[in-house]
């Protein structure tokens with residue numbers, strides 16, 4: 001992103017993360033939410049602002065080249081040469097995400113880690129490792145937490161891994177070694193604040209909230225790449241994200257079922273049916289819908305908002321997807 005966007009809102013989420021880091025947890029928190037809702041930014045803000053006595057280690061699992069992007073350390077200044085030694089690893093983020101122990105050892109060689117609090121924040125794990133390895137990975141994180149706590153006699157350890165893949169949530173939610181937590185798009189007030197900060201007038205900001213559901217990446221994309229032409233952005237989303245999904249749904253004879261889910265994503269729960277489930281799976285794999293029933297990171301549950309396509313248990317990741325699916329399938 002060429003422009004620096006001021007950080008808005010997320011006070012509750014930041015506080016929840018601070019509490020988590022200060023208390024520690026052996027069970028990794030598996031933080032999931034829509035693509036572009038701000039998971040990476042949230043973790044990076046936490047690290048950048050960190051003044052507590054814990055050491056925070058952030059790993060961007062999808063960063064391939066630049067080690068100074070793949071690893072951020074909060075709460076301690078770590079000599080550049082400690083990380084430079086890792087610079088020849090490729091793809092650096094993914095490899096480090098699976099060899100956290102070596103990374104922590106490299107850090108511990110420069111910092112007094114013994115008896116401290118440690119937090120590991122691993123970002124975008126499903127994109128980097130693939131959904132097939134996600135259960136293994138969370139299990140690895142959980143046992144790694146125990147190993148590191150014992151080895152360095154840590155006061156506490158906390159582990160957070162993030163994903164945008166609804167499918168990986170379903171995999172992980174079958175187990176007790178991870179604690180799924182939801183983060184959603186910005187709420188109306190924050191979304192409007194963000195749009196206005198970027199230069200939108202009040203009407204544009206409100207319209208943008210209604211199509212993006214407060215997704216900050218989408219808001220920034222409309223502002224920066226599309227010069228506030230919302231229709232142009234919607235057309236882009238239609239061509240790149242929704243048409244291929246609509247074609248698959250039609251080819252499989254799931255038009256009616258997808259339209260039911262567009263009407264009400266909780267239809268899956270209310271009138272369970274094989275074909276409805278099949279339509280849901282297609283939309284889930286394409287990151288257009290997801291399960292939203294897990295507790296929010298900062299407590300409580302995300303409230304249903306039918307006009308945005310958010311039900312009690314299931315939701316469209318952005319309202320625009322739901323509207324475009326309806327248009328594509330109604331013909």
Ligand SMILES: Nc1ncnc2c1ncn2[C@@H]1O[C@H](COP(=O)(O)OP(=O)(O)O)[C@@H](O)[C@H]1O
Pocket residue numbers: 001005006007008009010034035036037038039040041042164194216217220
């Ligand atoms: N709270 C926020 N305030 C301002 N901009 C934000 C906020 N959260 C995310 N963004 C911006 O939105 C874009 C997408 O956020 P990102 O953290 O990459 O999403 P995710 O990791 O969930 O896919 C980035 O440009 C990021 O800087």
Ligand SMILES: [Mg+2]
Pocket residue numbers: 039040041123124
């Ligand atoms: Mg991210």
